[in-house]
Amino acid sequence: MKTRIVIIGGFLGAGKTTLITNMANAMIKAGKKIAIIMNDQGTDLVDSQYSCNQGLETCDVQGGCFCCQFPDFIHDAKGLIKKVNPEIIIAEPVGSCTDLLATVIGPLKVVYADSFTVAPLIIVLDASRALNEGLSPESLRGYLRHHQIEEAEYVALSKADLVTKGDIRKITRTIKEVNKEARVVPYSSVTGEGFDRILAIVDSGKTSNRSPKDIDYDLYAKAEAELGWYNGKVELKGAKSFDAYDLITRILRRISSEYSSGEIAHAKLMLVSDTNAVKMSQVGPNLSVDGVKGSRNAEGNVALYINARIVSSPERLKDSVRRAVKDVLLDMGLSPNQFKDDCFSPSPPKPYYRITKKEEA
Numbered sequence: 161m162k163t164r165i166v167i168i169g170g171f172l173g174a175g176k177t178t179l180i181t182n183m184a185n186a187m188i189k190a191g192k193k194i195a196i197i198m199n200d201q202g203t204d205l206v207d208s209q210y211s212c213n214q215g216l217e218t219c220d221v222q223g224g225c226f227c228c229q230f231p232d233f234i235h236d237a238k239g240l241i242k243k244v245n246p247e248i249i250i251a252e253p254v255g256s257c258t259d260l261l262a263t264v265i266g267p268l269k270v271v272y273a274d275s276f277t278v279a280p281l282i283i284v285l286d287a288s289r290a291l292n293e294g295l296s297p298e299s300l301r302g303y304l305r306h307h308q309i310e311e312a313e314y315v316a317l318s319k320a321d322l323v324t325k326g327d328i329r330k331i332t333r334t335i336k337e338v339n340k341e342a343r344v345v346p347y348s349s350v351t352g353e354g355f356d357r358i359l360a361i362v363d364s365g366k367t368s369n370r371s372p373k374d375i376d377y378d379l380y381a382k383a384e385a386e387l388g389w390y391n392g393k394v395e396l397k398g399a400k401s402f403d404a405y406d407l408i409t410r411i412l413r414r415i416s417s418e419y420s421s422g423e424i425a426h427a428k429l430m431l432v433s434d435t436n437a438v439k440m441s442q443v444g445p446n447l448s449v450d451g452v453k454g455s456r457n458a459e460g461n462v463a464l465y466i467n468a469r470i471v472s473s474p475e476r477l478k479d480s481v482r483r484a485v486k487d488v489l490l491d492m493g494l495s496p497n498q499f500k501d502d503c504f505s506p507s508p509p510k511p512y513y514r515i516t517k518k519e520e521a
């Protein structure tokens with residue numbers, strides 16, 4: 161039997177990981193076998209830790225997006241099929257990635273038609289950000305978000321709890337001006353509103369049939385290169401009990417104080433210790449606790465993952481995140497046994513396949 165692949169894209173911080181893990185948990189509860197593939201330009205991924213920590217069968221493609229690392233994506237998907245034989249694999253591409261119809265869905269439909277069926281492309285759009293920042297392609301980041309909406313088959317309009325019903329109507333009109341065929345489904349991962357409607361798309365037999373949209377790869381590369389991409393991992397061994405929530409809040413506040421909220425695409429930290437797990441995020445001006453397992457206090461063997469995607473040179477971002485992490489640890493009397501990190505700007509996307517409708521026919 162063919163495995164159904166569901167691609168859930170959308171800009172950094174839009175709500176993809178929250179939606180995917182919630183849907184996977186709901187479908188598993190209903191007796192389905194589900195697996196997840198995460199993706200990032202870097203390593204030591206908060207999203208993969210978060211998903212694994214919930215007991216979800218998770219793989220990740222690291223060091224580049226699905227389109228550029230397509231053979232790795234297929235390798236992971238086949239590995240998951242061999243290991244757990246899932247009915248559905250939900251895949252989250254990097255938030256700055258677009259042109260997914262041509263570079264991921266097209267190759268799956270054409271080259272791997274014997275193994276997979278592919279669901280319609282779902283793009284998650286943060287309603288509060290769309291309201292404040294619009295969908296104009298004029299700025300570089302705007303170009304990416306605009307293209308993501310242009311190619312969407314469904315727009316999952318997240319964070320409906322942060323805006324009014326009137327705002328939702330206004331954003332829906334703006335989405336329709338970009339892509340009149342897109343079906344818009346507002347939802348909230350906080351209140352649960354609209355969640356079942358998105359779940360019904362994922363857990364259906366619907367397949368992708370939208371043609372790829374034109375794209376300027378130079379602009380795409382420039383837009384991605386605006387972002388600094390920081391990944392770090394701190395390890396503590398035999399730590400005495402400390403407040404993990406306080407540690408993460410202080411680090412995120414320190415990082416945020418150095419940038420304007422529009423520059424913070426997504427900064428996220430996850431701490432896993434012998435006694436607890438805590439994940440928190442900063443998206444624009446909003447700091448939120450995404451999950452706490454066990455108590456707020458950590459002790460014993462501790463791993464802290466730090467991922468920040470911020471409009472900045474990699475040098476400046478590395479310096480500001482490192483200082484924030486080191487100062488807060490020192491201030492709380494914690495000395496790391498290991499601290500490794502890396503910071504870069506994504507290199508220009510070079511998709512392994514790019515299949516357009518004409519070639520497909």
Ligand SMILES: Nc1nc2c(ncn2[C@@H]2O[C@H](COP(=O)(O)OP(=O)(O)O)[C@@H](O)[C@H]2O)c(=O)[nH]1
Pocket residue numbers: 170171172173174175176177178179255284318319320321322347348349350426440441442443447448449450
């Ligand atoms: N208020 C609100 N916050 C949300 C919602 N969905 C996700 N978030 C928060 O948005 C932030 C980014 O979510 P995440 O799923 O990591 O986004 P991703 O980068 O697209 O994978 C986290 O702090 C989430 O808790 C939602 O529907 N409402």
Ligand SMILES: [Mg+2]
Pocket residue numbers: 176177178207252
């Ligand atoms: Mg994510």
